[in-house]
Amino acid sequence: MLQEYLPLTFNSTISAVEPVISVTNLNHYFGGGGLRKQVLFDINLEINAGDIVIMTGPSGSGKTTLLTLMGGLRSAQEGSLKILGQEICGANKQQLTKLRRQIGYIFQAHNLMTFLTTKENVRMSLELHDEFLNQDINAKAIAMLETVGLGQRVNYYPENLSGGQKQRVAIARALVSHPKIVLADEPTAALDKKSGRDVVELMQKLAKEQNCTILLVTHDNRILDIADRIIYMEDGQLKTDGVDVSS
Ligand SMILES: Nc1ncnc2c1ncn2[C@@H]1O[C@H](COP(=O)(O)OP(=O)(O)OP(=O)(O)O)[C@@H](O)[C@H]1O
Structure with missing residues (x-):
């Protein structure tokens, strides 16, 4: 599960034909010295703008x-990893921070700020972007909450919302700034079947409207059908990559 939430903006422009994510011969290791362990092996992958990609595997x-x-x-160590046209293998902290402002994140635990209302949680995401500072970010946050069906809950605190509602706030927060990429790690893991389904269908709808690429990690086989493409990982390797959602 993703543990960190690191906000991000950089100014790269990408052409329509260039993949939003391009991974070439990527290896990754944890630990050092005798404890160094390779966990990713020669990953090659391209993801196009607007695709909903589900990553699954043991x-x-x-x-x-x-x-x-x-x-x-986290920093890429070996190989090439281009995000929105920018090589991030070997990128410094400043470059990674800029990149992160262009990405929306949705986590298993919604990671909302418990001391902020739903509106304030969504507004916070806009405050990270200079381009919204001259706009009515309150109105934007409320409009986004209405889009996810929470127009009646803008002044509620997270503790007074159901799990599915909290995850919808997290979706509103991730998508309100119209990021080109949204990364979601097990977004339905804490939800019942119906709430989980509602949440991913909402993500799918908004992503298609905004031409946003979604990369979603899940063990939840019930949501595979929302994907344009399914990637299967095993033992640190990309085993299958296809669009056949029935397999
Ligand atoms: N910070 C870390 N330090 C050392 N090893 C790690 C670290 N994070 C993950 N690993 C190891 O890397 C391997 C891949 O872990 P990762 O969390 O990416 O798998 P996953 O497919 O996402 O698993 P899950 O579905 O359980 O979340 C595992 O062997 C894990 O133990």
Whole structure:
């Protein structure tokens, strides 16, 4: 599971044909010296703008590691990893911070600020972006909450919302700034079947409207059908990559 939330903005522009994420011969290791352990092996992958990609596979297969690398949440060590046209293998902290402002994150635990209302949680995401500072960010946050069906809950605190409602606030927070990429790690894990389904269908709808790429890690087979493409990881390797959601 993603543990960190690191906000991000950088000014790269990407052409329509260039993949939003391009991974070439990527390896990753944890630990050092005699304890050094390779957890990703020669990953090659391209993800196009607007695609909803689900990454699945057994526990420990490297999904979260790959997701955190693609989100600029940890440094890539070996190979090439281009996000929105920018090489981030070897990128410094400042470059990673800029990158992270262009990405929305949705976590298993919604990670909302408990001392802020739903509106304030969503507004906080806009406050990280200079381009919104001259706009009515309150109105934008409320409009986004209305879009996710929480127009009546803008002044509620997270503790007074159901699990599904909290996750919808997290979706509003991730998408309100219209990021090009949203990364989601087990977004339905804490939800019942219906709430989980509602949450991913909402993500799918908003992503298609905004032409946003979604990369979603899940063990939840019930949501595979929302994907344009499914990637299967095993033992740190990308085993299958396809669009056949029935397999
Ligand atoms: N910070 C870390 N330090 C050392 N090893 C780690 C670290 N994070 C993950 N690993 C190891 O890397 C491997 C891949 O872990 P990762 O969390 O990416 O798998 P996963 O497929 O996301 O698993 P899950 O589905 O259980 O979340 C595992 O063997 C794990 O123990």
